[in-house]
Amino acid sequence: MAASGRAAGPDVIWALPERTGRGPRPAYTRDDIAEAAVRIADEAGMDAVSMRRVAAAVGCGTMSLYNYVPRKEDLVDLMVDRVAGEYELPGKPSGDWRADMLGLARQGRALMHRHPWLPAAVLPTGALGPNGLRYMEFCLAALEGSGLDDGLKIELIGMVNGAVISYVSSELATARQRRASEHTAEQRQAAQAGYLARIVASGDYPHLSRTFAAAPAAGDPDETFDRLLGRVLAGYAAAC
Numbered sequence: 001m002a003a004s005g006r007a008a009g010p011d012v013i014w015a016l017p018e019r020t021g022r023g024p025r026p027a028y029t030r031d032d033i034a035e036a037a038v039r040i041a042d043e044a045g046m047d048a049v050s051m052r053r054v055a056a057a058v059g060c061g062t063m064s065l066y067n068y069v070p071r072k073e074d075l076v077d078l079m080v081d082r083v084a085g086e087y088e089l090p091g092k093p094s095g096d097w098r099a100d101m102l103g104l105a106r107q108g109r110a111l112m113h114r115h116p117w118l119p120a121a122v123l124p125t126g127a128l129g130p131n132g133l134r135y136m137e138f139c140l141a142a143l144e145g146s147g148l149d150d151g152l153k154i155e156l157i158g159m160v161n162g163a164v165i166s167y168v169s170s171e172l173a174t175a176r177q178r179r180a181s182e183h184t185a186e187q188r189q190a191a192q193a194g195y196l197a198r199i200v201a202s203g204d205y206p207h208l209s210r211t212f213a214a215a216p217a218a219g220d221p222d223e224t225f226d227r228l229l230g231r232v233l234a235g236y237a238a239a240c
Contacts, residue, residue, distance in 0.1 A: 013074040014081075014129050019067050028058045030068055034078035038115065041079065046117040051075070080122050081129030083115050089134060093142035098233045100142035101156070104135075105164050105229045112168040119169045147240030156236045163232055167225055 018030055036057035041049050051072060055065040069075045087107055093100050112118045128136065136157065143153045200209040 012127055012129075013069065013077050016070070028060070030078065031082065032058055033065065033068055033075070034082040037075055037079050038082055041117040041121075042115055046121060049075070049079075076121055077127040077129065080118065081127070081131045083111060083118055084129070084131035084135055086111050086114075087131070087135055089138045093138070093144070095145070097142045097144075097146045098230075098237060101139070101160055101233055102226065102229055104139065105160050106225070108161065108164040109168050109225060112164070113171070116172050119165045119172070123165065146237070148236060152236065152239060156233075159232055159236075160229065163229060167228065171221065 013030075033054060037049050037054045040053055040057060051065055051069070052062045054075065055062045058065070069078065087104065090100075139157045140153055143156065146153070148156065196212060199205055200212060203209075
């Protein structure tokens with residue numbers, strides 16, 4: 001108990017022993033548990049990840065699993081950090097910090113498409129495990145010659161990650177909607193275009209009408225992603 005009489009706050013999962021409690025040496029590790037949980041989430045979504053199901057996947061009882069992972073949020077932290085290990089970090093930065101950060105953003109986007117549950121899981125955790133720390137260390141090394149102060153470096157990393165999460169979340173939501181809809185994407189786009197044409201013709205929305213008339217057609221998603229992230233990076237470069 002803390003001096004105030006309340007229980008001490010929780011510790012991060014990586015600061016805890018690999019296993020609490022007594023018994024024979026286990027046939028699996030904390031990383032095995034994270035791998036099983038990630039596999040379940042990839043196959044059936046995050047709602048399917050339960051302590052009971054993960055325990056069954058690694059071959060132990062549910063209560064035994066709590067000796068390794070005390071809380072469900074600890075399990076989510078382990079999952080997020082395990083997936084962060086999929087970043088292919090170069091041995092050292094290239095010397096072009098904007099190119100390095102864009103490269104990481106591209107990797108992050110691909111990683112979230114491989115693990116569609118990740119955008120929603122990564123936001124509330126805030127925990128940095130071993131793989132997350134390696135990622136942050138590389139980012140800061142890449143930004144060493146940027147001219148940004150340390151506070152702006154951290155802010156930039158957060159902005160890049162947030163932009164990736166937002167972009168991929170929109171892509172995933174659009175894909176889910178397409179799968180659930182009884183109409184094709186072309187049919188929905190045609191319906192929207194017809195509606196907007198009537199709006200433009202009404203004259204009630206002159207600013208929207210002018211913008212719609214000048215807006216280019218939707219481009220390649222990869223090119224759009226690079227352009228948007230490039231603008232984020234350019235904004236910080238201007239702050240140097």
